[in-house]
Amino acid sequence: MLKDITLGQYFPGNTIVHRLDPRTKLLMTLLYIVALFLCKWFVSYGLMLVFLITAVALSRIRPKALFKGLKPLLVIIVFTAVINLFYTDGRVLAEFWIFKITVEGIQNAFFLVLRIMLLVMGTFLLTYTTSPIALTDGLESLLSPLKKIHFPVHELAMMMSIALRFIPTLIEETDKIISAQKARGADFETGNIFRRAKALIPILVPLFVSAFRRADELATAMECRCYHGGEGRTKLKQLHYHTRDVLCLLLGLALLAGVIVLRHFTL
Amino acid sequence: MGNAISVQDLHFSYPPQNGGAPYPVFDGLDVNIEEGSFVAVLGHNGSGKSTLAKHCNAILLPEGGSVQVFGMDTADEAQLLEIRRTVGMVFQNPDNQMVANVVEEDVAFAPENLGVPSEEIRKRVDDALKTVGMYDYRSHAPHLLSGGQKQRIAIAGVIAMQPRCIVLDEPTAMLDPHGREDVIRTIETLNRENGITVVLITHHMTEAIRADRVIVMQEGRILTDGTPKEVFTQVELLRSAGLEVPATTQIIYELNKAGLSLPLDALSTEECAHVLYETLKT
Structure with a gap:
C-alpha cells in the first residue's frame, strides 16, 4: 500500500524538456502558475492549454500519467465545480428547490476546473521530467542570493x-x-x-x-x-544555462505578457 | 615503511549514562599499524574495537595519550579535514552512510566536500567505481542494489577521497555470503594493488585469515597480535576470550586432541584439505 506514493516521481528521459536546466524549469513553472491565475476567458486559457500540450508532447510523457496525478484531486475538483455552479449570482438559467443555476455559475465552474487541472498537470510535468537531485540543485542555486541575509x-x-x-x-x-x-x-x-x-x-x-x-x-x-x-x-554536475534555456524563459515571459494583455478583452 | 596509525598510551571512557559511572574502554592502549599492511581486528562485542576505529579519524578524541595518523595528531583541529581525507571509514550498515539517491552522486559526495574541481571529481568518481567493479551501476538508485553492492558503493565513496588508509568497521556483518566475498575481494585489491593500508574490524574468522596481521582485543586490551597463523594456533586462548577459531583450525585441533599430530597452522581450506588428504593416504 505504501508503494503507491508518487511523491517526487521522475520518469527518466532525454528529451529537450528533460535536458532544460532545472532552474529554467522551476522559473517556467512559476511563470506558468502566475499566468494561469491571471487568465480570463477562453483565448487565454486556450493559450495555456496549447502551451501545456506542446510541453507534454515534447517531453514524451504519456498523458495517461498526468491524468493519473489528477485522480487524488478528483474530490476537490468536483467540489469546487459544484460550489461554483450553484452559488454564483447572475442570470438564472434553471431553478429547482433551493438551487439556482446561472450562466455565470457555469462559466466560473468551467474555468475553475480548467485552472486546477492545468495547474496540477503543469507542476506534475516539472517533477516528472526533473530528477529530485536536479530539482534540489536548481532550488539551491535559485535561492542562493538569500545567503546574504543568512538564510x-x-x-x-x-x-x-x-x-x-x-x-x-x-x-x-x-x-x-x-x-x-x-x-x-x-x-x-x-x-x-x-x-x-x-x-x-x-x-x-x-x-x-x-x-x-x-x-x-x-x-x-x-x-x-x-x-x-x-x-x-x-x-x-554543475548547472549551466544554454541557449535553449534563454529561449524557453523568453517564451514563458511572452506567455505571461500575452495573458495579461488578453485580460482586457472579453474573448 | 613508517606507521600509518600509531596509538600511544590511549585512555578513553564513554560518558556516564543515566547517572552511572563513566564506562571505561581503554586504559593505556598501545598499537601501531604499519603503512601498506592489511590488519584484521577481532574481538567480542564491547572489546573496544569500534571505539578504536573511531579514534583513527578523529570522530572520537583520546582522553589521555595520543593517536597519530601519518604523523598528524588527531587532536589537532587544524588538520581535521586532512586527517579524515587520509583515513577513510566504512561502517556496518550501507544504508546509513549513503547521502544521495544516485550512485555516482553519492560517490562524489566526499570530493565535493573537499572542494575538488568538477572535472577532477568526474574522473575520481569513475575511477573509484571501476576499482570496486560498480561502474555499470553509476546512474542507479542505491536502494535498488543488494547489500554487497551498496557496501562496495560506500567503499568507492571513501576511495574517491584518495585516502592512504581505510578503516572498515564490520563492513560485512549485514551481508549474505556472496556479498561478503565481493566486499572482501574489493578490500584485498585495494590493499595489494593500490597500496592502501587496510584495517578490517570483523566477526568472521574466514575474513581475518586473509589479512597480513591479526589483532585480537579483549576488554580494551590487546589479547594477542601476530600473523594469522601465529594467532589462530592459540586455540585455548581464543576460546577463553569467547571467540571462535576458523573451521579449518577447529577440525585439526579436534583431530589432534583425538591423537593425531597435524600442523595447526593449515589455515586456508586448500591447505587444510591437503593436510587431511596426506594423513588419510598414509
Whole structure:
C-alpha cells in the first residue's frame, strides 16, 4: 500500500524538456502558475492549454500519467465545480428547490476546473521530467542570493535531498515493522477511526527510534567523508544555462505578457 | 615503511549514562599499524574495537595519550579535514552512510566536500567505481542494489577521497555470503594493488585469515597480535576470550586432541584439505 506514493516521481528521459536546466524549469513553472491565475476567458486559457500540450508532447510523457496525478484531486475538483455552479449570482438559467443555476455559475465552474487541472498537470510535468537531485540543485542555486541575509540555503537543499534519499528506505522499514507487529497479533484493519489511529502507535514508535539511530549514523558517516557545511563545496554536475534555456524563459515571459494583455478583452 | 596509525598510551571512557559511572574502554592502549599492511581486528562485542576505529579519524578524541595518523595528531583541529581525507571509514550498515539517491552522486559526495574541481571529481568518481567493479551501476538508485553492492558503493565513496588508509568497521556483518566475498575481494585489491593500508574490524574468522596481521582485543586490551597463523594456533586462548577459531583450525585441533599430530597452522581450506588428504593416504 505504501508503494503507491508518487511523491517526487521522475520518469527518466532525454528529451529537450528533460535536458532544460532545472532552474529554467522551476522559473517556467512559476511563470506558468502566475499566468494561469491571471487568465480570463477562453483565448487565454486556450493559450495555456496549447502551451501545456506542446510541453507534454515534447517531453514524451504519456498523458495517461498526468491524468493519473489528477485522480487524488478528483474530490476537490468536483467540489469546487459544484460550489461554483450553484452559488454564483447572475442570470438564472434553471431553478429547482433551493438551487439556482446561472450562466455565470457555469462559466466560473468551467474555468475553475480548467485552472486546477492545468495547474496540477503543469507542476506534475516539472517533477516528472526533473530528477529530485536536479530539482534540489536548481532550488539551491535559485535561492542562493538569500545567503546574504543568512538564510540557510545549502542546509535546506541538503535536508531535502537526504529526505528524498531516505523515503524508499523508510517505506521499506515501515512495511517491515507492520509485518512484525501483525505477526505479534496487532490489528490494523478493524474498528473505528480512533481505534485504527491508536493502532498506529506501535508502528510509529519503532519507526521514529530507528530513524533517529539512522540519522546519528548518517551524521557520523558524513563527517567521515569530510562534510563541513556548504562552504567551499564543489559539485559533480554543475548547472549551466544554454541557449535553449534563454529561449524557453523568453517564451514563458511572452506567455505571461500575452495573458495579461488578453485580460482586457472579453474573448 | 613508517606507521600509518600509531596509538600511544590511549585512555578513553564513554560518558556516564543515566547517572552511572563513566564506562571505561581503554586504559593505556598501545598499537601501531604499519603503512601498506592489511590488519584484521577481532574481538567480542564491547572489546573496544569500534571505539578504536573511531579514534583513527578523529570522530572520537583520546582522553589521555595520543593517536597519530601519518604523523598528524588527531587532536589537532587544524588538520581535521586532512586527517579524515587520509583515513577513510566504512561502517556496518550501507544504508546509513549513503547521502544521495544516485550512485555516482553519492560517490562524489566526499570530493565535493573537499572542494575538488568538477572535472577532477568526474574522473575520481569513475575511477573509484571501476576499482570496486560498480561502474555499470553509476546512474542507479542505491536502494535498488543488494547489500554487497551498496557496501562496495560506500567503499568507492571513501576511495574517491584518495585516502592512504581505510578503516572498515564490520563492513560485512549485514551481508549474505556472496556479498561478503565481493566486499572482501574489493578490500584485498585495494590493499595489494593500490597500496592502501587496510584495517578490517570483523566477526568472521574466514575474513581475518586473509589479512597480513591479526589483532585480537579483549576488554580494551590487546589479547594477542601476530600473523594469522601465529594467532589462530592459540586455540585455548581464543576460546577463553569467547571467540571462535576458523573451521579449518577447529577440525585439526579436534583431530589432534583425538591423537593425531597435524600442523595447526593449515589455515586456508586448500591447505587444510591437503593436510587431511596426506594423513588419510598414509
